[in-house]
Amino acid sequence: MEHRVESAVKINATAEKVWEILDDFGAVEKFSFGLQKSPIIGDKQSGLGARRHCVFHDSSSVHEEIVEYEENKSFKVVLSEFSMPLKSMYVSFRVEKISDTSCEVSMEMDFVVKFGPLGALMGMVMMRPMMKGVQKKMLFGLAYHAFTGKTVGSKLPSSAELAPALA
Numbered sequence: 001m002e003h004r005v006e007s008a009v010k011i012n013a014t015a016e017k018v019w020e021i022l023d024d025f026g027a028v029e030k031f032s033f034g035l036q037k038s039p040i041i042g043d044k045q046s047g048l049g050a051r052r053h054c055v056f057h058d059s060s061s062v063h064e065e066i067v068e069y070e071e072n073k074s075f076k077v078v079l080s081e082f083s084m085p086l087k088s089m090y091v092s093f094r095v096e097k098i099s100d101t102s103c104e105v106s107m108e109m110d111f112v113v114k115f116g117p118l119g120a121l122m123g124m125v126m127m128r129p130m131m132k133g134v135q136k137k138m139l140f141g142l143a144y145h146a147f148t149g150k151t152v153g154s155k156l157p158s159s160a161e162l163a164p165a166l167a
Helices: 013-022 025-030 115-150 159-165
Strands: 004-011 033-035 050-055 061-070 074-080 084-101 102-113
Touching: 004 115, 013 025, 013 084, 013 102, 013 115, 025 033, 025 050, 033 159, 102 115, 115 159
Parallel strands: none
Antiparallel strands: 004 102, 033 050, 050 061, 061 074, 074 084, 084 102
16 A cells, blocks of 8 residues: 655745755755765766665665656655555645745655554554654754755754744
8 A cells, every 4th residue: 555645845045046055966865854975876867766874863875866857847766675564655846936036835755664564553552653753853843954054964943943944
């Protein structure tokens, strides 16, 4: 059974600026909470076929590859070589201009949990809420980084620090 989790955030930064950050595929650690590094694998820095190896502060890791790409608009990534009990996982980002100074970024996660019917239940009860939390942290980190230029690191900014970044 495939599960989907969706979130969106309005950011006080131009769509062009936010896309530039997202399109720097090897620099996701600048806004992704808990990510230590994300070096590019191979020669492709962005766009269709670009790959990266994400290493988290807890030493876990995942490979990601762009499998769909619409320049200045959206991309979809397939995750592999992860320690989570998943058969498959895809993550998509989409940037929409709201005004000359703000945009909305939406994020979707589609995943299938291992273990048949038990996994489907685990996906609904445990994985969906966990993934929703991951999405929120990532999108808030993106908003903060786009607004301030500061790297998020292993600790999310406080609500007071984050507020000006959100439209």
